[in-house]
Amino acid sequence: MKKLQAIKGMNDILPSETPYWxxxxxxxxxxxxxxxxxxxxxxxxxxxxxxxxxxxxxxDIVEKEMYTFDDRNGESVTLRPEGTASCxxxxxxxxxxxxxxxxxxxxWYAGPMxxxxxxxxxxxxxxxxxxxxxxxxxxxxxxxxxxxxxxxxWRALGMESAVTLQINSLGTSESRADYRAALVxxxxxxxxxxxxxxxxxxxxxxLRILDSKVETTQALLIGAPDLADFLDDESKEHFAQLQxxxxxxxxxxxVNTRLVRGLDYYSRTVFxxxxxxxxxxxxxxxxxxxxxxxxxxxxxxxxxxxxAMGLERLVLLLxxxxxxxxxISRTVDVYLVAVGDVMPQAxxxxxxxxxxxxYLRVQLNCGGGSFKSQMKxxxxxxxxxxxxxxxxxxNNGEITLKYLRSDEAQQTIKQQQITDIIF
Numbered sequence: 001m002k003k004l005q006a007i008k009g010m011n012d013i014l015p016s017e018t019p020y021w022x023x024x025x026x027x028x029x030x031x032x033x034x035x036x037x038x039x040x041x042x043x044x045x046x047x048x049x050x051x052x053x054x055x056x057x058x059x060d061i062v063e064k065e066m067y068t069f070d071d072r073n074g075e076s077v078t079l080r081p082e083g084t085a086s087c088x089x090x091x092x093x094x095x096x097x098x099x100x101x102x103x104x105x106x107x108w109y110a111g112p113m114x115x116x117x118x119x120x121x122x123x124x125x126x127x128x129x130x131x132x133x134x135x136x137x138x139x140x141x142x143x144x145x146x147x148x149x150x151x152x153x154w155r156a157l158g159m160e161s162a163v164t165l166q167i168n169s170l171g172t173s174e175s176r177a178d179y180r181a182a183l184v185x186x187x188x189x190x191x192x193x194x195x196x197x198x199x200x201x202x203x204x205x206x207l208r209i210l211d212s213k214v215e216t217t218q219a220l221l222i223g224a225p226d227l228a229d230f231l232d233d234e235s236k237e238h239f240a241q242l243q244x245x246x247x248x249x250x251x252x253x254x255v256n257t258r259l260v261r262g263l264d265y266y267s268r269t270v271f272x273x274x275x276x277x278x279x280x281x282x283x284x285x286x287x288x289x290x291x292x293x294x295x296x297x298x299x300x301x302x303x304x305x306x307x308a309m310g311l312e313r314l315v316l317l318l319x320x321x322x323x324x325x326x327x328i329s330r331t332v333d334v335y336l337v338a339v340g341d342v343m344p345q346a347x348x349x350x351x352x353x354x355x356x357x358x359y360l361r362v363q364l365n366c367g368g369g370s371f372k373s374q375m376k377x378x379x380x381x382x383x384x385x386x387x388x389x390x391x392x393x394x395n396n397g398e399i400t401l402k403y404l405r406s407d408e409a410q411q412t413i414k415q416q417q418i419t420d421i422i423f
C-alpha cells in the first residue's frame with residue numbers, strides 16, 4: 001500500500017525539534033504574563049463571514065489563501081487564517097470588553113493558523129502564531145507598551161541585534177481614502193509599467209502595491225504620493241507621541257512610510273519587526289492599531305492594538321543565531337541502569353527521584369539488556385549521569401554513579417545519600 005504523507009505545507013514537528021519550540025513558548029509566556037496579559041483559547045474553525053468582514057473581501061487572504069468549505073449544514077466555515085478576528089469575536093461574544101468585574105482588556109493566544117500559500121522556508125500552509133491584543137485604550141502609550149513588550153522578548157531570547165523595528169501611521173479611514181485616491185491617480189498614469197500583480201491590486205487594494213517586491217514597481221513608487229502628507233492632525237500627534245515614548249524607552253525604530261500591512265482593519269499605528277537573517281521571509285512580528293474592528297464585527301466602539309508573530313520563523317532565526325541554550329536538545333538528566341533482578345527496586349528509586357527532584361528528567365531503562373547495551377543507551381540519551389543498580393547494590397542499599405559528560409570518578413554510595421550528590 002502507498003505510504004500516507006502529511007499534506008503539503010503542513011509539517012510534523014518531531015521530538016528532536018520540539019525542545020526548541022518548548023523553550024521559545026516558555027519565554028514568550030513568561031514575558032507576556034509579566035505585562036499582565038491573560039491567555040485565551042478559541043476554535044480553529046470559524047464562520048467564513050468573520051474573516052470576510054474583518055480582513056476584507058478583496059485581500060489576498062480572503063480571495064486566494066483561506067481554507068473555506070461548507071459544513072454538513074451548508075454553512076460556510078473557514079480554518080482561521082489569523083487570530084485577531086477570532087480574538088475580537090470571542091471577547092465580544094463573552095462580554096469581556098465591557099465587563100468591569102473581570103477587567104480583561106489584555107489578551108494573548110497561541111496556536112496554528114492556516115493559509116493556502118506556496119510552501120517555502122519560514123512560510124507554511126499550517127503555521128503557528130502567538131498574538132497579543134490590548135483593548136480599550138486609544139492613546140499611543142498602549143502602542144508603545146506593545147512594542148516595548150516585543151523588544152523585551154527579543155532581549156530575553158538574545159536576538160535583539162538581529163531585528164529592526166519599522167513603524168508607520170495609516171491615519172484614519174478618511175485620510176487613508178484620500179491617500180488611496182491620490183495613489184491610484186498616480187499609478188493609473190503608469191499602469192503599463194506595473195507588474196501583473198500590482199495591476200490587479202490597483203482595482204482592489206492599491207495600498208498593497210506599496211509592499212510589492214518587484215524592483216521595477218518599487219522604482220516607480222519613488223515619486224508616488226506619501227501617505228504621511230495625508231494624515232489628519234490627530235493621527236500625526238498620535239504617531240509623534242508614540243515615537244517620543246519609544247525614544248524615551250530606548251527602543252530603536254525606523255519610520256517606513258511604505259509600510260501598510262495586508263489587512264483592511266488597521267488604522268493609525270502599524271509596525272513590523274524585520275530581520276535580514278532569513279532571506280525573503282524577513283518579517284518575524286507585525287501588527288498595529290485596529291480601532292474600528294470591534295464595531296465592524298457588531299460590538300461597541302472599542303480601540304484596540306496588537307500583533308502576531310510566527311513561531312516557525314522565530315525558531316529558524318534563533319537557530320541561525322545560535323541563540324538557543326547549549327543543552328536545549330538534552331531530554332534526560334539521569335539514566336537509571338538496572339542490571340539483574342532489580343526492577344522493583346529500580347522503579348522505587350526512579351519514582352523517589354521524580355518525587356523529590358521534579359526538575360530532573362529521569363529515564364529508567366526498560367526492556368532489559370546487558371550492562372554494556374544499557375550503558376550505550378544511557379550515553380545516547382544525552383544524560384549527564386548514569387545511575388547503576390545491580391543486584392549487589394540493591395542488596396546493600398547502594399547505587400553507583402557514573403558521570404557521562406565529565407572526568408569525575410565513578411563512585412558507589414548509599415541510596416539515601418543520593419540527594420546530597422545529585423540534588
